[in-house]
Amino acid sequence: MSQQEIEEYLQFAIQLAQDAGAIIKAAVDSRMAGSGSNIELKKENPTDLVTETDKAVEEFIKARLFKTYPSHKFIGEETFASGEKTEFTQEPTWIVDPIDGTTNFIHGYPFVAVSIGFTLNKIPTIGVVFNPLLNELYSAAKGQGAYLNNTIKLPLFNPPQPLTDLSHCLIATEAGSDRSKLVIDAKIAAIHDMLRKKDEHHPFAAESHSIRTTGSAALNLCNVAKGVVDVYWEVGCWEWDVAAGMVIVAESGGLVLEGHSDKTETDTANIFCRKYLAIRAALDRESQLHIASQMKDLIPAIDAPRAPVPGGYKA
Template structure:
């Protein structure tokens, strides 16, 4: 078993929090640049910028210097051919800028998302939107916080009272796009409203904070949801597969909600999409 006593996790948390704030300063400096250099990944709306790469390097270099045995799953590292494997070893799962398309347009809803898993269990989750100074944090068993103040999910159980978060995503594959349109058409008449921040992590953070009641997406990756999973659960919410079963972290599918009742009702309404799993 890997060392995850409270003193060790305290040290991990203090270190990653400091590095995350440094990453936030870098993002704030670069978001002001209108014509950001970027590259296309899977489609013309799936982008990577030099800042994504610089933030991931800052985090991995800083953490690996302090914790030499820790492992990493980083979005840009994996995109460049790095390993995508979650073992029992302490593993940092990093999305350096979740909401890169927002970042490219200087739209202020992008964030650093980083989580620490030990024995395949999330122990630390941090989502930081430096543009709006929103710092969401959670430690296993210690609750969830926004800028140091406790947060909790809503008590919404009915779709008719729910504000839902969803995304168009970065895939332009016809089956997936059709499912998104069908879900919007089916849900819009029966819920309070639909919202989209353009960031999986921030959508999950909004559910944790009670600002929205549920969120689902097909086509995400583990780095999009790793921190949000812990933050939502520590805020009293549920995180499951969109078909109503247990969350499968590499399935590229997620549904989170304020209550189990709402999660189940939403799952029953969805047109399902099953992307190729990551592992």
Template sequence: MTDKVDQYYDVALSLVKTCGNLISEHINGCKSFVLKSCDIDLVTEIDKKVEDTLVGGLSKAFPDHKFIGEESVADGTKGELTDSPTWIIDPVDGTMNFVHGFPHSSISVGLTINKEPVVGIIYNPILGQMFTAKKGQGAFLNETQIHVSQVKEFATALVTFEAGTSRDPERFKAVLENYKILVSKGHGVRTLGSAALNMAMVALGGADAYFEFGIHAWDVAAGTVLVREAGGVVIDPAGGPFDILSRRILSASTMELAEEISKNIVQFYPERD
């Protein structure tokens, strides 16, 4: 199985590097976009080109593999997670950043086998950050191995956190309450505008935790492998096992920190994918 995963990873990494050129050509922003679910949920032609390139290349190399992609799901394709090797793709995670030229956008590619994340690639081509991980083989930034911070207490934790694109009143209420909790109980709060990069920062040790309600599998599939291979934990925000289709996630440097955060934050349960 390891040899097969290595082969899958090598093909995906080559494609991700190629797609990075599409993003880095727009270092000052991409002003051509359309709206999806609301006026802050955006998609550009680059999103579609990157996803088409990744799915096309991986399909050619591995015809029996399955795919769940953000833009294909948005266009009406049903994303189903089975035991088959399944690529879970966010072509531009952080589209709002990409549109404005804020340099925190990434290509996020995760692979699940038997519904378990085993490969994660997160690439921010504008800043030249290539985060990679394979199950059992460690996590890396530009080929240098990385590790989580080992912070165990909420009071000394730097937490990444997102408002998200949903305008749901109940979710918005939970976001505001949790922001107050983070400011009052934590060491600091950061918002990168990309779930994948938030998780990459936890893996790197630059942030100590990240949680969000309302994300999708393509936002966190790659980051889950990265955080776990860097020595961190990924669980449900209420403290149970992580479910990649639940649209809920809490990742942290240590289980102690994850459990303390889960006991303090306000919970919200969006509709599952």
């Protein structure tokens, strides 16, 4: 595929994200005025939410995509949730989360995004993430760099600040929607180790600067690409949460690795792995891998099966 075609797809995705974002912004304004989308629970999990707007935005995106590129493939969160069969092939494929941060959307918390990823030959090639509530547009195409609002090259710090030790890092993570005791206890214990003061009894304690959560996997990845968050770790995301953000992080000079405690720090993440560890850009790859290694000393073994089960991820 030529660079001209890639640029065409990128500009299409940017416009599509902005148009979808306008629907989301109008729905948030409507909710704040006392009306708006009905809220549903998915899989009988009270933390796993979907609204009419999630479905409407995905249908809008899907219709525009198939009208413009009828031969392309589509994987979307709500399409998957409805039970429709999806298949990942070598063909040009759009991977979409209509609203990443549905809980935020419901509460009016301004970290909400439409996420549009594009793969070619199964390789993440284009990523666009748009937060219509803060009017922040993140975009990237393979080999072309990553940008904020089309003009600001990422990361924001140029050159990137040094990565020396996890104790100097700001870490992003999320609670996720699986609140089973086994999972939530493991996540809280990991956060405890990320924050706990180092001493002779706890050699792997990180004593990091702090923890941040946005409620959106896509925006957490974009914060890594910006360089305002040093590390992002999460278990339980789906491909539509991360497909676009992974391209944006990579094109900013960051790394996205498989966030498994039993994986080496050099295992590049597969978009379907459901366990992700992102490290921001740095002056050298060795320092990024050093931070990844420190994180993997703290990451617990948490199961995140591919099959949709109660407790599946939905921000």
